[in-house]
Amino acid sequence: MVTLKELAQLAGVSTMTVSNVLNQRTDKVSPATREKIEALVTQLHYVPNQNARSLAGADSLLIAVIDYTETVEDTQLVFSAPFMAALISELESAVRAAHHFMLVRHVNSVEEIALLQQNWQLAGLVIVGMAPAYLAKVLASVHVPVAFIDTPITAIELKTLAPKQRVGVFALDDAGGAKAAVAELLAGGAKHLGFLGYSFTATGVESRRLAGYREALQASGEPVYVLPAGEAAFATVAWRAEHHQLDAVVTTADTLAAQLMAYLHAHTRLKIPQDLSIVGFDDQPFAAWMEMTTVAQDTAARALAAVDFLTVSKTPLLLTTQPVKLIRRGTTRQP
Amino acid sequence: MVTLKELAQLAGVSTMTVSNVLNQRTDKVSPATREKIEALVTQLHYVPNQNARSLAGADSLLIAVIDYTETVEDTQLVFSAPFMAALISELESAVRAAHHFMLVRHVNSVEEIALLQQNWQLAGLVIVGMAPAYLAKVLASVHVPVAFIDTPITAIELKTLAPKQRVGVFALDDAGGAKAAVAELLAGGAKHLGFLGYSFTATGVESRRLAGYREALQASGEPVYVLPAGEAAFATVAWRAEHHQLDAVVTTADTLAAQLMAYLHAHTRLKIPQDLSIVGFDDQPFAAWMEMTTVAQDTAARALAAVDFLTVSKTPLLLTTQPVKLIRRGTTRQP
């Protein structure tokens, strides 16, 4: 394993000069010595030691992606949920493109985040699904840039807390997505709408979708809240649909819509979309396979934006709400 | 940020002694000083710097999980495929339980693996889906323990290469899974069997399942090879089933089986399992929702075994082939 020091000795220069070449500080090194060192680097397969770099105070290249969804049991597999898996995959791709490295971790507390940051002198954090309630604590105990995904923080909150570090918020127009779904269903002639989610905390993604649903529907329908989703909820949906008390359902996830469809297919003779229209959320690949109408979100764009914020951009504060888009397919009656 | 040195000064001992306490070398420290230091650690929220630890030559706590599937295009999202996502999730959980940290990375070459190892002085590597052809090169350029998942390496190969590092092989009985699927289908009265996969390289998981399928079937059926899976393949399956030239299909993934089922549901009047039996592979959660007969594998067990091999076990060489299990559900005719 060749070190920077050895490189310097072989080139007949100081370690400093080698360091300057390696870090592209071209203004500080003559072209001649630079070329000499660069030749040596490729020839000897020099690989920098990131631990030494971080320790010496250089910019760390480590980004931690943290799952902090509140409603998760310890045994549950947070990173295998389709949306999370897609996000991780997109983040990995973006982090790699930005010449950084990605640590993946599920945490149960703010303390663990602070610990992780100190353990590795992180360059930045991507925190997914954290409830806004923890915001103040995180911003106080963390001093590197943070990108929040699916934590809807307002400019006012941020101003109140006045974070010392750079903070990026990458939210999704959850309410707008639910509204678009309701609009599509009403346009297709739906009279009795329902809403189906996994679980509703006061602050989570699903509650914002529910809020949008309620707002869009106002007094024209009788919402069905089913929590958590499962056989009982599906049975309720089936019974109501069979008794003409329900003819359209907005769900908070493609997975949920698919589960419902599978249940109805196995246990009832209800026809989709004739007897019951169903809208998913996320537009996962399998939604297309199943010809499912759904609310699409651009996960790749959010991942790229978050990584760009942490690695390239110099914006001190960034608040974004990404738009969603209704994808009309075969599980809803056409307008 | 409090350092080990500060801790030592406050306790009135040398840094060495603090280090010994932090690393549980209880035989080298008196109970009294140990307690004093431990109190200080919690009181001052001391957090060790992993970069410094690694640099100084202590065991690194970083494990890199590497995706090295050959057939992947650069744009494809390797970590969002259901099996990979489940594996990542299980690995994260196991790594965390073992008090280690997990780096996630997709690579296109052996060089990148070696680079990663040197960059971070890794404690170990988990390499997923690598073709055995790269084995010699990896073992030559890497000098930390490696756990291979879904790379079927034999004891003979390993003996020939005589790796200097610890090597663990965590394979799956892919052929056995396909055989079990064929047996189930034949027991259910199937006469014309087919096989459906995404793509078949000479060495991948799918080719081993295909080999098992062929072996089990011998001359009694006419295999249908469709690569890559897609509308054309599904259309072929549909046409053959409608013309009574196909009454059962073994697939290499639940996702594929689900796609096929969705296609048949949308485009044909074929009934499953009456007209066509379908067997999935993996037993992902949605297979249960869809009442899909499938070949189950225990991803959690493999992840745990791999992480245990890298972090706890002292076994120099470990070769395992995990058994699979056929889960009988509603998409196959009952025996």
Place this chain on the structure above:
DNA sequence: CTGAAAGCGCTTACAG
């Protein structure tokens, strides 16, 4: 049971 010394492989000011 305890410690003084040296070093891991880098980078940061600071001089020239």
Place this chain on the structure above:
DNA sequence: CTGAAAGCGCTTACAG
């Protein structure tokens, strides 16, 4: 444009 010095926060032999 180049370098000697000091240091990042730890751990490893080695003495006592």
